[in-house]
Amino acid sequence: MNVRNSRFLRNSGIKRWWLGNNPVATAWHNALSSTFPRGEAFFIDALRQFRDGTSPELAAQIRAFIAQEAHHSREHLLFNRHVEAAGYDLSAIDERLATFIAKTRVKSDMVNLIVTAVLEHMTAIIARDLLGKPHLYEDADPQIIALWRWHAVEEIEHKAVAYDTFLHATRRWSGWRRWRVRCILAILVTRNFLEHRWRDTLELLAQDGITGWKARTGLLSYLLLKPGILRRILPDWLEFLKPGFHPLDRDDSHLLAAYEASQPCAAETIPVEAET
Numbered sequence: 001m002n003v004r005n006s007r008f009l010r011n012s013g014i015k016r017w018w019l020g021n022n023p024v025a026t027a028w029h030n031a032l033s034s035t036f037p038r039g040e041a042f043f044i045d046a047l048r049q050f051r052d053g054t055s056p057e058l059a060a061q062i063r064a065f066i067a068q069e070a071h072h073s074r075e076h077l078l079f080n081r082h083v084e085a086a087g088y089d090l091s092a093i094d095e096r097l098a099t100f101i102a103k104t105r106v107k108s109d110m111v112n113l114i115v116t117a118v119l120e121h122m123t124a125i126i127a128r129d130l131l132g133k134p135h136l137y138e139d140a141d142p143q144i145i146a147l148w149r150w151h152a153v154e155e156i157e158h159k160a161v162a163y164d165t166f167l168h169a170t171r172r173w174s175g176w177r178r179w180r181v182r183c184i185l186a187i188l189v190t191r192n193f194l195e196h197r198w199r200d201t202l203e204l205l206a207q208d209g210i211t212g213w214k215a216r217t218g219l220l221s222y223l224l225l226k227p228g229i230l231r232r233i234l235p236d237w238l239e240f241l242k243p244g245f246h247p248l249d250r251d252d253s254h255l256l257a258a259y260e261a262s263q264p265c266a267a268e269t270i271p272v273e274a275e276t
């Protein structure tokens with residue numbers, strides 16, 4: 001794992017429809033980004049509760065995970081401020097998320113950890129799709145897509161950390177109990193994730209004056225048909241339900257290697273010394 005602590009978007013604003021001049025694609029990504037800072041803070045807290053007693057290797061991975069997620073939150077907070085400066089109001093999305101996370105937090109540390117493992121799987125497969133289909137982002141603002149690619153790479157690097165922490169925390173559970181609980185939570189968490197991001201994206205589209213059937217069919221088409229992000233990641237999502245699943249079963253090293261190979265040309269990033 002490589003904690004890069006990169007910085008983006010320090011010297012310029014952004015265009016309102018920064019992704020291919022496409023309001024739907026832009027709204028979907030803005031809706032995702034608006035949840036990252038609070039979501040990642042939740043993930044960090046969830047793993048911290050189980051850090052004691054882990055192996056030195058896993059403890060080091062949790063430390064790197066925390067550092068990576070903290071940097072992601074910092075950069076997406078700034079990106080979200082740019083989105084607001086471009087004319088969008090994210091306050092309602094943020095308030096709903098804060099309320100939802102507060103309700104989730106009080107359930108139990110174990111539930112929070114499994115929710116995190118599910119959402120980390122979701123994040124990793126979205127990241128895999130983003131890095132594996134660069135042509136879909138050719139028309140994006142180069143500085144913004146540099147931020148999303150950096151985030152995607154680090155999500156793939158730490159994709160197993162929450163899951164390994166879950167395996168450690170449930171080491172005394174039977175295999176059947178582990179599988180049943182993670183599958184139930186995967187379905188519930190994914191349903192909430194999709195329902196909430198759908199609502200948030202429609203709310204942002206309404207701020208562009210795109211409402212009703214036009215907004216709903218446009219978003220449905222974007223997610224399921226062309227380019228069909230959700231359709232493409234569905235097989236990867238289903239892998240989580242398999243008995244014996246582990247995030248590292250899928251080798252994504254070619255995506256990481258391609259990213260590293262591209263870095264000398266990425267003038268928009270300012271890598272600074274890693275903190276761990």
Ligand SMILES: [Fe+2]
Pocket residue numbers: 040068069072073151155
């Ligand atoms: Fe992240």
Ligand SMILES: [Fe+2]
Pocket residue numbers: 069120123155158
């Ligand atoms: Fe993550």
